[in-house]
Amino acid sequence: MKKLALPLLMAAAFAALPSHAIEPLPLETMETPHEYRVEVLQVTDIEPYQEAYNGFLETLKEQGIAAGKNLKVNRVKVDFDIERGGFWNRLGALMKVRQEAVRMAATKPDLVLTIGTPATKYARGILEDAKVPVVFTAVAHPQDAGCISLVDGGPGVTGSTLYTSMQDSLKMVQRIFPNTSRIGMIHTDDENGVANVAAAADSAKPLGMAITAKQVAKTESIIPSVKALREGGNAVDMFAVPLDTYYGLHRYEAAIDLGEYGKENKVPVVTLAMVRVPGAALYVGAEFGKVGALAGQQAAKILKFHTKPDVLPILRQERPTILLDPERLAALDVKLPPAVLEAKTSTRNGFWQLSWEQLTQ
Structure with a gap:
């Protein structure tokens, strides 16, 4: 009987505790925080693209997703000799974009940000086939980047455009x-x-x-x-x-x-x-920084809530900025x-x- 007494006493003691004292720990305190992996792809390195990129990261930070905390970014800038231009130079840049898109598709990041029309146009098909969400920014005319319309990015794609009337x-x-x-x-x-x-x-x-x-x-x-x-x-x-x-x-x-x-x-x-x-x-x-921030809004929905890009409309700055x-x-x-x-x-x-x-x- 003595052997049974201790377990019974312990059971009685736990039963006497208030209910909140024996609630399980919330799952978030038991899990390792998720690190979001984002790949960034652009053709050429110009000042406006940097403004768009900064706006994108700033919005993610406001949504609780920040480098050094829970975000890892790998940014690729495909070289393109803007001054020379020409068919062969363009073809070389196109091939590099596609090579990077294939690599990204294989690594399966949480999201790919494409900056500018060429990167968006030539990478999207490869990433769509790999089911990798794509968000673009700094695109002047979405249809030129393979989008269905000004507001519909098409399968697996959404983003923000510089388009203004x-x-x-x-x-x-x-x-x-x-x-x-x-x-x-x-x-x-x-x-x-x-x-x-x-x-x-x-x-x-x-x-x-x-x-x-x-x-x-x-x-x-x-x-x-x-x-x-x-x-x-x-x-x-x-x-x-x-x-x-x-x-x-x-x-x-x-x-x-x-x-x-x-x-x-x-x-x-x-x-x-x-x-x-x-x-x-x-x-x-439209301002590149503001348009980049709009892309960040869409990316946050995809990363945090697993929203499909297809259901998110392309965003734009509704009224142009006017400076004199x-x-x-x-x-x-x-x-x-x-x-x-x-x-x-x-x-x-x-x-x-x-x-x-x-x-x-």
């Missing part, structure tokens, strides 16, 4: 520079540049404006084309910079030359993309309409930020 952007240009009738645009064979110019040409007509465009090689100086667009009866009264890598080469040489020409000849320069263009008086477009350079406007002797002055909301690195809502009232 070109007509909305040109309406803003017209609001600030009401006397503009013909805009000159210089671009290369860059996919985004070609698409931007085509969209601008289509959108300008209903607004009573016209686009005159010239294509140059990435190794060419911009100055001869700038002068040519100012000659004859169809001379342009403004220059607009498309989303084209040409303007970032040689320490922004083309952008600087265009801006200086505009200053000396009293011709405004505007940029239809939020990339650094020294000499631009007006910036209208007051010093450049003063150099051009541009007098702003009162409604534009009233739309100023803040100052950012010397630029005036304007309210889209106030300007469109």
Whole structure:
């Protein structure tokens, strides 16, 4: 009987404890924290891509996913000689993208972030076959990257786009520079540049404006084309910079030359993309950092809740950011309409930020 007494006493003691005292430990305290593995793939290493990448990581961090804590990132930048361009150079970059996509598919990361159109377009099929979720960012036109539409990424893919309505952007240009009738645009064979110019040409007509465009090689100086667009009866009264890598080469040489020409000849320069263009008086477009942050929102849903990319729509910055350079406007002797002055909301690195809502009232 003595042998049975101790177990019975212990059982009675446990029964007397309050119920919360014998609850099992939560599972999360017993499990090893999961480390998310993310692969990143891009073609070329340019400043705007870094801004998009930073925005992506910052959003993940806000969602509790951070490097050094529970996130491991492997970033691959495929070299591409932007200046040389050409078929064989492009083919070499394409092959490298596909090789990296095959490697990533074999390692089965939790997610792949593709930055830019080429990386997204040429990697997505391989990753889809391997059932690896893909999130893209810094893509100007989703359909050019193999997406079904502006909001549907297609099987296994979602992300964020730089797309903004070109007509909305040109309406803003017209609001600030009401006397503009013909805009000159210089671009290369860059996919985004070609698409931007085509969209601008289509959108300008209903607004009573016209686009005159010239294509140059990435190794060419911009100055001869700038002068040519100012000659004859169809001379342009403004220059607009498309989303084209040409303007970032040689320490922004083309952008600087265009801006200086505009200053000396009293011709405004505007940029239809939020990339650094020294000499631009007006910036209208989506910001790479904000678009990268939107991709981070989608990635967090996939990583934390195992949401399928297919059900997540492509996100975009709904209203373009509008920045004015007051010093450049003063150099051009541009007098702003009162409604534009009233739309100023803040100052950012010397630029005036304007309210889209106030300007469109």
